[in-house]
Amino acid sequence: MKKTIALLPGDGIGKEVVDVTVEVLKAVAEHFQHQFNFNYGLIGGDAIDQKGNPLPEETLEICRNSDAIILGAVGGPKWDNNPVELRPERGLLALRKALDLFANLRPIKTFDSLLDSSPLKKEYVNGVDFIIVRELTGGLYFGKPSERIVHEGQEAVVDTLLYKRSEIERILVSAFEMAQNRRKHVTSVDKANVLESSRVWREVAEEVSKRYPDVELEHMLVDNAAMQLIRSPKQFDVIVTENMFGDILSDEASMITGSLGMLSSASLSSDGLHLYEPVHGSAPDIAGKNIANPIATVLSAAMMLRQSFGLEEEAKAIEKAVDNVLNSGLRTADLTEAGKAVSTKRIGEEIISAL
């Protein structure tokens, strides 16, 4: 198989974890006789510094000419005081919008070898296996107006939570489709006792659920969901929610597995060009030290092989190699005491030799 992959390492540890992932993909290509071509693009702070734009047009072109995209992370203190349009996150948000990457999938699955890393007691997290489906191109993130105004004669500010019914529908369809291949349970999270958008969300969820009679639909208020994720995470199979709720709940849920450094994600578009990235950020405090955990990005690449290229065997091979490395006891600094940790590159090499 011949595929072109856009690589957007971005800022901070983004570069290091993407470097490792590329090596792993090269090893997979060699072993399974595929040809992967890599095209690098600028995004985030780096792109601001070099092109004066967090998402240069060239980068979009590189993405559009690829079969899938792997992103590292964006952001850093260097750009924190920039005007809004010149912040690294703008590049990421603009990319999501430009490529219509509307469905963000974050699997939350505990690793047996890491059960002790969670702040939660073992009996709560043991066997957890769910996926968060977050709407990624609507809601408060993109609604207009989002600006300073005068309200009742006073200085005020407004943001807008806007959804088209069709946007709500397509993300719910994604969630139900996914649930059909899993344990057939969808938890739709909203705030229907307060928000009109949530009441529409709930209506659409009911409508869509009629098309999937084999899947059970449960509604849960977002405050309760924030609690249930800690109280009994095993109850969940597929969680689907709007953009901001999904942002909050998925970062919270990451604590179940113990480290953000393990969590992969996929952002799916309607036309088949998908993006894969670790859930963690650019971690400027540890950037350039060769101590970041590359596993989240490596596992995101496995998601890519499965979802974008249909390469199930290859995806499994990576996942198995990661398991083996973890079982051998090797860990980066986020998962073990200082002194015992191994480097980013070393984890990459071990994954490759475990392949």
Place this chain on the structure above:
Amino acid sequence: MKKTIALLPGDGIGKEVVDVTVEVLKAVAEHFQHQFNFNYGLIGGDAIDQKGNPLPEETLEICRNSDAIILGAVGGPKWDNNPVELRPERGLLALRKALDLFANLRPIKTFDSLLDSSPLKKEYVNGVDFIIVRELTGGLYFGKPSERIVHEGQEAVVDTLLYKRSEIERILVSAFEMAQNRRKHVTSVDKANVLESSRVWREVAEEVSKRYPDVELEHMLVDNAAMQLIRSPKQFDVIVTENMFGDILSDEASMITGSLGMLSSASLSSDGLHLYEPVHGSAPDIAGKNIANPIATVLSAAMMLRQSFGLEEEAKAIEKAVDNVLNSGLRTADLTEAGKAVSTKRIGEEIISAL
């Protein structure tokens, strides 16, 4: 001291937990020679059934003629399919707005005797002691428009996150004032990398912090905060945030202590008429069974004695009595295995005899 207290038991277990609390307050009055008059008002589902309005004008009058308000809880499946204006929660939201109860305080403090009840490991929660200051009368909860619209020719829906600068300022002032009497650290939670309202929030936080040079101000993104609450809850002293973020984070944080049934709250207004209520809801599934945990409401009454009436000794007496009862091993069903649990009333009696 002579004080008038408005009692709004509301729905579900609201009545049971308020009943116990009234008995405790009567015992305190007798012991410390105060006179507490109680005026009952309808709110929520009960008010809908009897008056066709979740917040009848009489109830508002009763509150306005009192020195403080104790609320149980509102809501239940009976009213879940009512039109928005006839839902129990509307009564609560309208009360908050009518009395300008803008600052919701939720203390999160672990009880030594309950350390094992948390889903989190003991070493994570042991010694946790922070308070969440949630803005309660602005943001997405009250902004207009909140309605179905046509957008780009399609069916859509909009909610509005609106804040006046003065609303942001007064809640931050409350947080800084509180921090001065605590460990002098404020964590201001926002989503400044996405929302304009959060950028204004951050600016105002910086401005206000200049007036409190002894208090340290830290900004934290809401997704990170959702994670940090689980990863290292001990880092927090005072958390301040807008209405919706506060709703989500405070329910999440309740899991640190193990049970919602223990968490009290105060909602403060600018003119001195404050409301006290448990953080938990009306729990229709266990209502009327005499098994609900009344401690959250009893502790809310202690907050009232301290905050509204300046009765520090009396507040401490209640808190100490609750501690003693817990240390004696008595627990309601939310905190222990079935079979070992004691009733709502029994806990009340034990608190009174421990006074």
